[in-house]
Amino acid sequence: MASQYTREVSYRIFAQEFRDSNLSFKDGSDQYSPQYLLTPTGAKINRMFIVGTLTEKEDIGTDAEYWRARVVDPTGVFLIYAGQFQPEAARVVAEVESPQYLAIVGKPSTYQTEDGTILTSVRPENIHVVDPATRDRWVVETAQCTMERINNIDSNHPDAVRAKEHYQPDVSIYRKMAFDALKDLNSG
Amino acid sequence: MIKDISKQIQERFNQKGYTIPDSEIETRLDKLINEFKVPAEEAHRSVVNFFLKEYNIPREDFFPAQGDTPTVQISDIDTDNKWVNIRAKVVQLWDSEHESIDQVGLVGDETGTIKFTKWTRADLPKLVEGKSYLFKNVVTDSYEERFSIKMNRTSQIEDINDDIIEVELVPTVEISDIDTDNKWVNVRAKVAQLWDSEHESIGQVGLIGDQTGTIKFTKWAKSELPALVEGKSYLLKNVVTDSYDGRFSIKMNKTSQIEEVNEDIEIGTTEVEFIGAMVDIQAGSGLIKRCPECNRALIKGVCGEHGKVEGVYDLRIKAVIDDGRSVQDSLLNREISERVTGITLDEAIHMATEALDQSVVIEKIKGEFVGKYYSVSGPKLDRYILVDTITPLGPIENSEIEAIIAQVEV
Numbered sequence A: 001m002a003s004q005y006t007r008e009v010s011y012r013i014f015a016q017e018f019r020d021s022n023l024s025f026k027d028g029s030d031q032y033s034p035q036y037l038l039t040p041t042g043a044k045i046n047r048m049f050i051v052g053t054l055t056e057k058e059d060i061g062t063d064a065e066y067w068r069a070r071v072v073d074p075t076g077v078f079l080i081y082a083g084q085f086q087p088e089a090a091r092v093v094a095e096v097e098s099p100q101y102l103a104i105v106g107k108p109s110t111y112q113t114e115d116g117t118i119l120t121s122v123r124p125e126n127i128h129v130v131d132p133a134t135r136d137r138w139v140v141e142t143a144q145c146t147m148e149r150i151n152n153i154d155s156n157h158p159d160a161v162r163a164k165e166h167y168q169p170d171v172s173i174y175r176k177m178a179f180d181a182l183k184d185l186n187s188g
Numbered sequence B: 001m002i003k004d005i006s007k008q009i010q011e012r013f014n015q016k017g018y019t020i021p022d023s024e025i026e027t028r029l030d031k032l033i034n035e036f037k038v039p040a041e042e043a044h045r046s047v048v049n050f051f052l053k054e055y056n057i058p059r060e061d062f063f064p065a066q067g068d069t070p071t072v073q074i075s076d077i078d079t080d081n082k083w084v085n086i087r088a089k090v091v092q093l094w095d096s097e098h099e100s101i102d103q104v105g106l107v108g109d110e111t112g113t114i115k116f117t118k119w120t121r122a123d124l125p126k127l128v129e130g131k132s133y134l135f136k137n138v139v140t141d142s143y144e145e146r147f148s149i150k151m152n153r154t155s156q157i158e159d160i161n162d163d164i165i166e167v168e169l170v171p172t173v174e175i176s177d178i179d180t181d182n183k184w185v186n187v188r189a190k191v192a193q194l195w196d197s198e199h200e201s202i203g204q205v206g207l208i209g210d211q212t213g214t215i216k217f218t219k220w221a222k223s224e225l226p227a228l229v230e231g232k233s234y235l236l237k238n239v240v241t242d243s244y245d246g247r248f249s250i251k252m253n254k255t256s257q258i259e260e261v262n263e264d265i266e267i268g269t270t271e272v273e274f275i276g277a278m279v280d281i282q283a284g285s286g287l288i289k290r291c292p293e294c295n296r297a298l299i300k301g302v303c304g305e306h307g308k309v310e311g312v313y314d315l316r317i318k319a320v321i322d323d324g325r326s327v328q329d330s331l332l333n334r335e336i337s338e339r340v341t342g343i344t345l346d347e348a349i350h351m352a353t354e355a356l357d358q359s360v361v362i363e364k365i366k367g368e369f370v371g372k373y374y375s376v377s378g379p380k381l382d383r384y385i386l387v388d389t390i391t392p393l394g395p396i397e398n399s400e401i402e403a404i405i406a407q408v409e410v
Ligand SMILES: [Zn+2]
Pocket: B291, B292, B293, B294, B295, B296, B303, B304, B305, B306, B307
């Protein structure tokens, strides 16, 4: 049967909060220690689940195929990079035409630009085409997960404490983000 | 080792207000242990006595008066270097492996058993197997997290044979009672699942259960124990409890025994429901082959127990469902897999034969299921839901969204 390790949860994060995240660190010191990204509302993520609309894709590879895809949710854009190390995901991106609803399970990744800005992107583990109902459900679920984190931001949970320390977040921004995402669904 | 003992000795003197340079302690210890091959325990004692004399420290300062020594039960012993009295029966005498050891073996009381070592130089009376004694002023010790007691010169032994002490050798426990690690127990249970062993040192791994629940087991390859069969019930004797990440398990090693029992132990389970997105379907899903002898899933045509065998086809899905807060492993057997995918086992075999590739089945299932939301329910066994119902979630109702908006607005 299945292996006995503990699998990382696939966190639900809106694009806006993901874009605002810049604290990346390893838990532990050896090369196998997992890498995490801490978000402003205190999600410590090693894996995430996104459902959004593919709006653009481009093969930016020089020798081998290397796809950059833009996947949008009600709050912003996720950048997805898939190349030879994500063959299944890269194949889906290569085949699918935009716009299309995609469900993506992947790892957060960060990149620091010359001026010190940290950019976040996603390295997909798998990508699948889904229907609008799945996308709506994801928006609702992500809004709920975001609100749960906001409601716990003043707790003494180590992730919340660390997020507050690092970002000093104005959580009303993220509350409004979640609220608007839900409103948007309801009117649509 | 010398540094450790030296530190212990120094700390003990420190507690009493005496400072002894550790170089002095180390030199003496080194001489005794390395030059004169004195066992560590004895060297420890000898060095303590040497410095007591050297610094004119009264012995009473150092060794607790008899009245102060607590009388404890064996299961209470959970620290080393403590002076205690115990009332216990000599359960077993073992062969001494060194002339410095007069007698060694196992003593027991109503709460359990513990190893004892009686030093030759302690000059204590001979213990007889099966007789009960009051052991006064013995010292607790530990090695690899297992405790023992040592009887030395300050110890006393009194015959109390009139008192019959009932000894609890290895308790037979129910699975839900397992809540500490490093305890030897017997368990009556049924093998609920066998998992694929991930390391050659592991003979078998899986899940056993009784009326009170389930627990993971690991049977070491070195244990040379008979193979457990899924669905059969056993009395597992002398197994050790263990814990990892707050989850308990049992280990079967060389001293363990396995007896098949002629009864079908019912496994107590709780029915659960989980709603979330299917984020992955794990390897070993889709069309697989099982060992005809033990039903274990084959890896590249090989059974972990029976080697290369002619496998029997089966269909299963090991789905990972995730709600953004926790992960739920879910197992769909052939019947449920056939129903939810619309692919029968025969069709799956046909697909694989056409494509000359068994993996076409899992790929097709992944393409249709991963990334979508489901509700799964069924009995929960360890970390798995054995799915008996799986329902795709349809469009979310507007009223549901409104209710959530109302919550957010507050
Ligand atoms: Zn077999």
